[in-house]
Each structure stands twice: as C-alpha cells, then as structure tokens.
Amino acid sequence: MKRTFPSLPLCLLTFLLLSQQCTGIRWLALSQTAQHINKTQHCKTLPGLVSSQAQLCRSNLELMQTIIQAAREVKKVCQKTFTDMRWNCSSIDGPKFLPDLERGTRESAFVYALSAAAISHTIARACTSGDLRLCSCGPIPGEIPEPGYRWGGCADNIHYGLLMGSKFSDAPMKMKKKSGSHANKLMHLHNSEVGRQALRDALVMKCKCHGVSGSCSIRTCWRGLLDLKDIAIDLKTKYLSATKVVHRPMGTRKQLVPKDIDIRPVRENELVYLQSSPDYCMKNDKLGSFGTQDRQCNKTSSGSDSCDLMCCGRGYNPYTERVVERCHCKYHWCCYVTCKKCDKTVEKYVCK
Amino acid sequence: MMLAAFALLLLLLGIGAMPNGHWEHQGTSRCVPIPANMALCQGLGYSSMRMPNLLGHESPAEAVQQSTSWLPLLARECHPHARIFLCSLFAPVCLERIISPCRSLCVSVRDSCAPIMNCYGYPWPRILQCDQFPKDHLMCISSVANLQNGTSNEGRVVPRASCTDCELEEATSSKELLDLFCKSDFVVKVRLSKLNSSSSVLTMFFLGSRLEVLKHGPLLGGEMRSRLTLWLERDATCVGNLTRNHPNGGTFLLTGTVTGKRLLVNKAFSWGKRQRHLNQAARKWKSHRCRG
16 A cells, blocks of 8 residues: 555656656757648647747747747757767657756757757848748948948848747746756756857858959948857857756855856856766667667767777777769750769778 | 049949848758849850859849949950850859859950950959869869850950940041041941830840941951941940930941951941041042052
C-alpha cells in the first residue's frame, strides 16, 4: 500500500518539471509544419505552442508563416554550425526533446540564443522584403551622411523583429505557473537575451555605388543585418566560452551567479548553463548523447572534426565511395551549360 | 559646351532617387523577366535575368536605373561586345550557376571603351575592374565563344577610340566643302523624319526614301541605306546633335568615314533653302578632281 501511494505524486512532479523545463523551444517543432496557416483554427493544431503563443498566432496570423520559416532556419543553421562537433544539433526537431536540450546544458544555452536571434532576424528580414505587410523598412538614421553618401534602400526593421520575436519566443518562460524550475527559466531568458543582443550587434552599414556609369561618386547606404549563419558563428564562440552558474540567493531574490569564479554578476553577453554536458562520445539516452559511432571524421584535420577528437580515441575505419559528379562544364552562348559525367573514388573515414 | 551638356545628361541619369519600395533584400537569387524598359539588355537572346545581379542590384528597378547611364557609351559603339559584357553583369542569364564574363572580355571592352569614357571625364569604374573576373575557362563568357557561335560580328575590326562626336556645321565656302568631300569616305544627302510613335527607346527618326549619294566611297550601291539605318539606331548622340534645332527632322548632308562595316558621321550640314555654298559644292563635285 505504501509503495504505490507515494509514486503517484512523484510521477506528477516529474512530469511537471520536464514540462516546464523544455517548453521554451518547443515552438521549433513548427519547422515540420507543411500546412499554410491562414485560418485562426489552424493555430490550435500547431505543435509545440503554449497557450499564449497560440493566442499570438490567432491575433497575428500573417506572422506565423515567418515564424515557421524561422524554425526551419534554426534547424538548418544550427546543424550547419555544429557539423564538425560531436554534438551536432541532431535532436532539435522537437516537440519532444532529449536530455541534451531538456537539461540546462551548454547546448541548450546555444539553442535558446540562436532561436531568439533567428525569430527576430527572420521577422526583420520579412519586413524588408515585403513578405510581411504588418511592418515596413527600418527607420532612416537621423545623422546626416558624409558628402558623397546618402541614405536609401530599405533598412532591416530590427525593432519590429525584436518586439514580435521576443513576445513569441519568450512566452513560455514568462508563464506565471509556480514551479521548481525558476532557475531554468532565468537561464533561458538570459540566453535568449544574449541571442537578441548578438542580433543587435549584427546590424551593420551596407553601401552600394550609385554614381554615374558605375562610379562611386554617390554611395547609397542602409542598415542591414548580417546573415543568420554569421550570427550563429558568433554565438558558437560564446557557447565555447559559456559560464556555468548556480541559482543562489542574492539580496531578497535568487539569481544566477557564476559557480567557480569570484563573486561577480553574469555578463550580458555571456551564455550560461546549469548542468555540465557529457562528452557525447558514447550513446547515452539518459543524457541525450547520440555518440559518435559511425560519424564521419576528417583524417587530415587537427580541429574538432579530426578523427582523433571526433572518435574519442576509439579509432576509425576507412572506406571508399564512388562518386559521380559533373565535370568539364561549358557555357554556350546563348544560353545553356553542358557538362560531362566523371567517376571519382573518394576515401572517407568513420568512427569505430 | 556639348561635352558639358552630355555630362549633365549623365549626371541626371545617375542621380535618381531610389524609391524605398523597390528595394528587396539579398537572399537566395531568383529569375525575373528582363524589364521592357531595360534598353541596355533587349534582344540579346535571353529574356530572364538573375536577381540580385552580379553588381549587387537587388531589384529590377534598381538595375534598370543604373543601366541607363551606360546607353550613351554603347551608342558610340566603342566595342562590339560592350553590350554582352555589360549585360552579363546587369542582367546575367538565369542558369543554375552564375555565369560571369571572362577577364579577357572585360579587358577587351575596357581597353576600347575606357578612352571614350575618359572623353567625358569618367574613369573606368571600380565595379567593373577586370581583376575580379575569372581568367578564361569554359564557364564564363569570353570573346572567343561569341565569335565561334557566329554572332553578328564576323571579322569586325575593333574601332579605334575617338572623342569626336559629329557636329552640325555651317558651310562657309564651296571650296572647303569640296576639300571635306575629298577627305571623307562618303557624302550623302538624306531626309530625316520624326517617328510619330517611338517603339524603340533609342530611335526617334527614320530615313527618307530618297538618298542622294554624292560619294559612295567603299560602300556598295545598296549598302548606304542599311549602314545609315544602323547609324540612325545606334549613334543616338550624333543624331541628337543634328536634330537639336530640327526636332521634327529635316534634310542634311552627311559626311564621314567607313570602318569595316560601320559608318561614322563626322560632320553634317543642314540643307535648307538658300544654301548657296552647299548647292554650289554639289554642282562642282560632279567634275571635281581631288588632289593626291
């Protein structure tokens, strides 16, 4: 009798904790949505949304296609940025996440930051391209340009992107449910803000020559965003130097503070994590590690994709693969290209 | 004065306010039809172009606006492949991969056209620096490839650069006119009439049915009309100079040189009533013997 009774609340508690921990980026499951969202009823069927996100969907229906595009971008850019690492963003599809993203790991810190940057970036770009009629070009800077320069073009509307992006992606972390995962919420909110700050830093001046006959006598300039892959590379650098934190009382509230360093507040632009990561060498479902067995590695590299590091010293197997590719391509005026087919044998290496 | 006016025209063409709505953002490239008002790149054999183009223009409107300032240069026919070169950048052909001009094509066009641009005070622009284009290989547009496919330039001699534009002259004496006739390759009296509806951006006038050829030079009997028609279509600057004070057309005496299959008008005279010297020279020319 006693055995069965206490297990019930434990299961409930576990469910609540898990549910709270991983709701923040469940909207990334939208990347698999094939449906075009043009009716408010569709908002109910979308995977991975919390109630306030579904409400945003209903009141900003036009925005949803852009948000779905953002989810696809997160997956694509994340997997590309980490293609040379043991952890390579394999589990980012959702809505169920493996422990590598559920626990407050360094990897989840990166994904939260990238997601926050991507949704704001995609919305800002959609304003510029005219895909979103809710918004338009960003403002023309107030400063007077130098002689030979002028403001023109269509600046990326980063203000609207940040406003709507944060409203959507931060919604799960701002739900008022009381739970024991306050530390995780603080962590996710902080890392999301790091991502948005990386986006602000990525707003740069772009110029074009518009003088007579191609001269640069007049340059037209505007404020544009770097590509998302450049922002992801910046965030990866922050990921590699992320700081482990603990949830500790400071004053009347508990805050995240660095664990092993002298007493100082967490910096605005540093990613933080609560749980140390495994080495991702061996497959371990409890930790969300796929392991590197059968992963391709680079024999001639000395970086993280080298066979020694990728295979964790277990060794690797060479194999040859026959590749047919187009070669000797020739452009013919006017206007087509012809190519020949070439067989080629390439040697590849996979981890044991 | 004429050069200044021409430069002013170029300035006006270059400084156009780019409306905000026309700007689109750089992302993946796409195929768009070549706009009908992109006079630079009509009739090249393809009808859609890659956007953004190879000059970084994000919208067709931007590409059209920036391409218009190149039209006067083409009117000078500084190089037979100038248009192919410029349009490979302004309106690149839409294929699965980017086709850029070869460096040799760029160098050839630059060497012929840069002196003409210098006449009007414009250096060869940075955006067309030839170093950025690939040395010749099979996947870029080269002069040789065009020759092999027999475009309309068989054996054409690349013309020597010249700063001279044709001018409408005042006849001062029949003797001077006869000397000019002797030095010219051709002399012809034509009537230019204004087109009522201009289907082409460049051609505003057409050639009257009657040509009075005073001197054929190297041109054969039927060639004079076709060469003049081509000149009328391509040398917009010269035609503009002749008709500035004759907006509805008129009768003109044209003199100039012939290079290969190209006719270049150097001097012209308005043939109106009471043109004593012109009539006198025309009569004397029938029995005139040029010295040397």
